[in-house]
Amino acid sequence: MPHTALPRLGFGTVGVTDPETIETALEIGYRHIDTAQWYENETIVGRGIARSSVPREELTVATKVLPDNLGAEDLKHSTEQSLDRLGLDTVDLLYVHWPTNAYDPVETLGAFDDLYDDGKLRYVGLSNFTPSLLDEAREILDAPILATQVEMHPLLPQRELVEYVQRTDIYLVAYSPLAQGKVFDEPVLGDIADKYGVSVAQVSLAWLFSHDNVAAIPKASGDHIRDNYEALSLDLNDEDIARIDAIDHQIRTVNPETEEKVDRTPWTE
Numbered sequence: 001m002p003h004t005a006l007p008r009l010g011f012g013t014v015g016v017t018d019p020e021t022i023e024t025a026l027e028i029g030y031r032h033i034d035t036a037q038w039y040e041n042e043t044i045v046g047r048g049i050a051r052s053s054v055p056r057e058e059l060t061v062a063t064k065v066l067p068d069n070l071g072a073e074d075l076k077h078s079t080e081q082s083l084d085r086l087g088l089d090t091v092d093l094l095y096v097h098w099p100t101n102a103y104d105p106v107e108t109l110g111a112f113d114d115l116y117d118d119g120k121l122r123y124v125g126l127s128n129f130t131p132s133l134l135d136e137a138r139e140i141l142d143a144p145i146l147a148t149q150v151e152m153h154p155l156l157p158q159r160e161l162v163e164y165v166q167r168t169d170i171y172l173v174a175y176s177p178l179a180q181g182k183v184f185d186e187p188v189l190g191d192i193a194d195k196y197g198v199s200v201a202q203v204s205l206a207w208l209f210s211h212d213n214v215a216a217i218p219k220a221s222g223d224h225i226r227d228n229y230e231a232l233s234l235d236l237n238d239e240d241i242a243r244i245d246a247i248d249h250q251i252r253t254v255n256p257e258t259e260e261k262v263d264r265t266p267w268t269e
Contacts, residue, residue, distance in 0.1 A: 006093075006146060006171050007032035007060060008209050009232055012219035016041050021221060022048020026059075028229050034173070034217040035086075036064035036097055037078060042085035050087055061086065062093035062147075064127055067101035072111040074102065079115055093146055095125030099133055109140045116143035125149060125173070131164050138168070147171040152214070153179045154189060154204050154244050155251040165213045174208050177216040180253040188247055192240050198230070205231035207244045 010032030011025040022033065022045055031054070035045045042063060049059065063086065069078040083091060094115065096103060115121050123146035126137055134148060148165065152158040152174035165172040183189055183204045193200045201218070205228060208216045218228050236244075 006173075006215055008215045009205070009229060010034050010060070010062070010173065010215060010217035011225075012175065012217040013041060013045055014039055014219050016044060016219070019044055019048035019051055021225075023051045025220075025225055026052040026054045028226050030225075030229065031058055032060040032062070032215070032217070034062045034175075036095075037066045037069065037082060038064065038097060042082055046086040046088070056088075060092045061088060062095065062125060063091055064095035064097035064125070064149075067098045067103060070096060070102040070104070070108045072107050072114075075108060075111045076115060079120055083120065090119055090122060092122045093125045094121040094123075095127045095147075095149060096129075098128045099126070105136055105140055109137055113142050123147070127175075131160060134164065134168075145170050147173045147215070149173040149175055149217075151176045151252060151254050152208065152216075153177050153183060154207055154247055155179050155182060155186065155249070157245070157250075162211055162214060166211075170213070172211075172214045174214060174216040176253050177208055177218050178204055179251055182251055182253065186247065188243055192236070192243065195240070196234065196236075198234055199227050201228055202231040202234050203236070203240075203244075206234040206236050207241060210236060210241050 009030065011030040013033065013035045016022065033045060035042050063082050065075055065078060069075055079094065096108065112124050124141060124143050125147045126134060126145065127149035129148050138145060147170055150158060150161060150172065152172065153176060161172055178201055184200050189200045189203050193203045205216055205218065208214050220228050
C-alpha cells in the first residue's frame with residue numbers, strides 16, 4: 001500500500017456553494033476533502049472545515065493549482081492564497097491540476113519542492129498525468145508524491161494507470177467516479193445493485209475500492225452524500241467484479257483536448 005493512508009472515499013466539491021454541505025459530509029464520516037482553485041469555492045470549503053467538530057489532524061484536504069498558475073512565482077503566490085481561503089497553514093495534498101499552459105516540469109515541480117520545504121504542503125498530487133509524465137515528475141521531485149488524479153469509473157477502467165500506481169506505491173484518485181451519472185444507465189451495474197439491494201452509485205464506488213491503491217472523490221448533495229459513503233461497507237464478490245471488468249464499452253466524460261486548454265484567471269495580487 002502507499003506510504004501514507006489516504007482515505008479511500010473523498011468528498012468532491014465541484015459546485016459546492018454552502019459550507020453546510022462540507023460540514024454534513026464530515027459529520028457522516030468523510031475525512032478526505034477535494035477542492036481546486038478552478039472551482040472558486042476554497043473559501044466555502046474552508047468555512048465548512050472550520051465549522052466541523054472533526055479535528056484538523058484527522059483530515060486530508062486537497063486542492064489543485066490552475067494551469068495558468070503553474071509558473072514558479074504564480075504557483076507560490078496562488079498557493080498562499082489557497083491556504084488563506086481554506087483557513088489552513090498547510091494543505092495535505094497540492095495538485096498540478098493539468099500539466100498544460102504554464103506547466104514546465106523543472107520550474108513547476110521545483111516550486112512544489114520549495115513549498116514542501118516551507119511546510120506549505122505535505123504531499124504532491126499530479127492530476128491528469130500520463131504514465132510518461134508521471135515518470136518525468138518522479139525523476140524531478142524531491143517532495144513525496146501521494147496521488148495522481150484522473151477520471152476513472154466502471155466505464156473507463158484506466159487499467160494502465162491502475163497498474164502504474166500499484167507498482168509505484170502511490171494512489172490513483174478517481175474523479176467523476178460515477179461518469180457524471182452515466183453509470184446509472186449501465187445494465188450490468190443495475191443488475192448487480194439489485195442483487196445487493198444497494199444503489200448503482202454504491203456498486204460503482206465499491207468496484208473502484210476493489211482495486212488496491214485506488215480512491216474516489218464523488219461529488220454529492222442531500223441523501224446521496226450518505227449513500228455514497230455506505231459504499232465503503234459494500235464488498236462485491238469476485239464474480240460481480242469480473243462482470244463489471246467485462247463491460248465492453250468505454251465513456252470519457254472529461255475531454256482532455258478541451259479541458260486542458262481552457263484559460264482561467266491566473267493569480268493576481
